[in-house]
Amino acid sequence: xxxxxxxxxxxxxxxxxxxxxxxxxxxxxxxxxxxxxxxxxxxxxxxxxxxxxxxxxxxxxxxxxxxxxxxxxxxxxxxxxxxxxxxxxxxxxxxxxxxxxxxxxxxxxxxxxxxxxxxxxxxxxxxxxxxxxxxxxxxxxxxxxxxxxxxxxxxxxxxxxxxxxxxxxxxxxxxxxxxxxxxxxxxxxxxxxxxxxxxxxxxxxxxxxxxxxxxxxxxxxxxxxxxxxxxxxxxxxxxxxxxxxxxxxxxxxxxxxxxxxxxxxxxxxxxxxxxxxxxxxxxxxxxxxxxxxxxxxxxxxxx
Amino acid sequence: xxxxxxxxxxxxxxxxxxxxxxxxxxxxxxxxxxxxxxxxxxxxxxxxxxxxxxxxxxxxxxxxxxxxxxxxxxxxxxxxxxxxxxxxxxxxxxxxxxxxxxxxxxxxxxxxxxxxxxxxxxxxxxxxxxxxxxxxxxxxxxxxxxxxxxxxxxxxxxxxxxxxxxxxxxxxxxxxxxxxxxxxxxxxxxxxxxxxxxxxxxxxxxxxxxxxxxxxxxxxxxxxxxxxxxxxxxxxxxxxxxxxxxxxxxxxxxxxxxxxxxxxxxxxxxxxxxxxxxxxxxxxxxxxxxxxxxxxxxxxxxxxxxxxxxxxxxxxxxxxxxxxxxxx
Numbered sequence: 001x002x003x004x005x006x007x008x009x010x011x012x013x014x015x016x017x018x019x020x021x022x023x024x025x026x027x028x029x030x031x032x033x034x035x036x037x038x039x040x041x042x043x044x045x046x047x048x049x050x051x052x053x054x055x056x057x058x059x060x061x062x063x064x065x066x067x068x069x070x071x072x073x074x075x076x077x078x079x080x081x082x083x084x085x086x087x088x089x090x091x092x093x094x095x096x097x098x099x100x101x102x103x104x105x106x107x108x109x110x111x112x113x114x115x116x117x118x119x120x121x122x123x124x125x126x127x128x129x130x131x132x133x134x135x136x137x138x139x140x141x142x143x144x145x146x147x148x149x150x151x152x153x154x155x156x157x158x159x160x161x162x163x164x165x166x167x168x169x170x171x172x173x174x175x176x177x178x179x180x181x182x183x184x185x186x187x188x189x190x191x192x193x194x195x196x197x198x199x200x201x202x203x204x205x206x207x208x209x210x211x212x213x214x215x216x217x218x219x220x221x222x223x224x225x226x227x228x229x230x231x232x233x234x235x236x237x238x239x240x241x242x243x244x245x246x247x248x249x250x251x252x253x254x255x256x257x258x259x260x261x262x263x264x265x266x267x268x269x270x271x272x273x274x275x276x277x278x279x280x281x282x283x284x285x286x287x288x289x290x291x292x293x294x295x296x297x298x299x300x301x302x303x
Numbered sequence: 304x305x306x307x308x309x310x311x312x313x314x315x316x317x318x319x320x321x322x323x324x325x326x327x328x329x330x331x332x333x334x335x336x337x338x339x340x341x342x343x344x345x346x347x348x349x350x351x352x353x354x355x356x357x358x359x360x361x362x363x364x365x366x367x368x369x370x371x372x373x374x375x376x377x378x379x380x381x382x383x384x385x386x387x388x389x390x391x392x393x394x395x396x397x398x399x400x401x402x403x404x405x406x407x408x409x410x411x412x413x414x415x416x417x418x419x420x421x422x423x424x425x426x427x428x429x430x431x432x433x434x435x436x437x438x439x440x441x442x443x444x445x446x447x448x449x450x451x452x453x454x455x456x457x458x459x460x461x462x463x464x465x466x467x468x469x470x471x472x473x474x475x476x477x478x479x480x481x482x483x484x485x486x487x488x489x490x491x492x493x494x495x496x497x498x499x500x501x502x503x504x505x506x507x508x509x510x511x512x513x514x515x516x517x518x519x520x521x522x523x524x525x526x527x528x529x530x531x532x533x534x535x536x537x538x539x540x541x542x543x544x545x546x547x548x549x550x551x552x553x554x555x556x557x558x559x560x561x562x563x564x565x566x567x568x569x570x571x572x573x574x575x576x577x578x579x580x581x582x583x584x585x586x587x588x589x590x591x592x593x594x595x596x597x598x599x600x601x602x603x604x605x606x607x608x609x610x611x612x613x614x615x616x617x618x619x620x621x622x623x624x625x626x627x628x629x630x631x
Binding site for chain 2: 254
């Protein structure tokens with residue numbers, strides 16, 4: 001690939017590289033494209049031929065979408081898919097707000113309020129970030145039902161939230177916090193010391209410094225981490241499966257979709273549009289806010 | 304027929320709940336900040352810690368810290384946590400052929416998929432660097448990151464769909480096998496290769512992550528170093544091997560370890576695509592089944608602890624590098 005004389009200025013920059021990249025980009029897109037095409041095909045077509053043949057004699061339809069969204073008593077449930085989307089929103093919005101809101105304040109406290117054990121707490125949180133949430137699922141579920149008692153004292157009250165949306169967004173908030181605090185700490189700790197000290201000299205206390213300086217300066221970091229959290233929580237299955245307790249009433253899209261995929265198996269005329277419906281919101285979030293999303297990823301991984 | 308009206312009326316309590324969480328959160332902290340701003344002197348430090356840090360700490364301890372300890376204790380008890388059984392859950396788990404298979408599968412997941420993700424990621428990042436239409440190709444490869452693994456699993460279920468050989472195939476992969484003259488197989492039932500087909504879903508979903516992060520690292524390599532190497536005659540693959548890879552070594556490790564932790568915990572793909580059947584079970588899915596299907600809490604907890612043991616070396620390594628970094 002290198003022709004001596006004029007050395008190629010970068011590794012792998014050649015027609016072969018372009019070809020490889022193109023092939024991979026196509027390979028990565030084809031499966032999703034197949035789902036999109038399938039969701040617009042007629043039921044009998046889906047069953048009898050592959051989706052790639054659909055362009056030879058095209059006959060596309062919106063019926064599948066009408067069926068999953070507006071036909072009651074259909075295979076996807078009494079109320080169609082939209083209530084599940086609302087559940088997803090009602091889980092994701094509070095969890096993102098609380099984890100990012102509380103996380104930012106905690107990050108500020110750990111970075112700028114000097115106190116004993118501050119470092120220990122920071123490392124402790126960082127270590128907890130590595131704890132697989134599998135380790136917490138069952139005890140946490142029990143906590144919600146009975147509360148936490150230690151040496152006869154109630155540390156955490158019994159919450160009557162089992163089977164409600166709060167039982168799903170609260171664990172998401174808890175599980176998300178260590179990573180959010182760590183990422184925001186990276187950012188908040190790097191704010192210029194002079195600015196913070198100047199404000200302190202002017203008599204501003206921590207509440208004012210946080211509100212007038214830290215909050216406005218952190219908007220880009222908040223945006224990127226909020227998007228990251230949004231996608232992570234929206235796309236979660238395990239937490240929903242455990243804490244939504246098998247009731248359709250609070251099940252998010254992913255949970256319902258996973259059930260559909262299992263129970264309806266080959267009913268692609270329902271599964272395909274339902275899957276497409278469930279990925280539309282994250283895809284919109286992703287494509288419109290891609291730059292922030294990437295920045296959020298980088299904040300956690302490249303230093 | 305469902306109307307928007309009926310959906311709205313049944314979802315109103317949920318929308319109300321979203322709004323009340325928002326109002327309560329901002330209301331509480333609004334008042335706290337207004338009151339806190341008036342307090343001067345030493346007291347404000349403890350008040351700020353109490354309002355800024357303590358709520359998050361309570362949530363993390365309740366959600367992760369205490370439950371993790373509890374699971375650890377549970378793992379030494381029997382199925383309904385009524386009796387101590389010592390290490391029995393662990394030894395039985397090792398003896399059980401199904402769990403042993405889940406072990407082997409988990410190990411192959413943790414070894415194979417992170418390596419592929421990282422290799423593909425750095426190759427793509429290097430090739431794409433300064434290429435025309437870089438952003439467009441990146442977006443396409445990165446897009447699956449936004450799709451849930453449940454969605455991804457269904458997308459790939461469609462790719463792997465199988466029909467009897469005498470019928471037209473509806474899955475693209477099966478069709479390609481036919482075109483190429485291979486024997487047609489029901490891919491998700493074809494053990495042990497079905498494990499690889501499941502890994503494809505993860506690799507498809509996660510390669511974009513590796514690519515984007517490695518790409519940022521590659522762009523951070525000082526051009527002087529690259530130019531110096533080129534003056535010495537390094538081009539193409541040699542430049543890649545002697546300059547690019549060593550310069551982004553830390554980032555390669557970040558991608559590799561993130562993917563390892565991800566695969567160790569991976570649940571959605573197995574649960575959605577095979578449910579752990581056809582010899583594709585992994586620890587994380589098995590742990591879920593033990594706890595929530597067979598109701599064997601002792602063994603489920605033991606499996607969760609085993610997953611944790613797998614994560615520990617990685618966490619330890621990360622904390623060590625973090626401490627080193629903070630010292631500088």
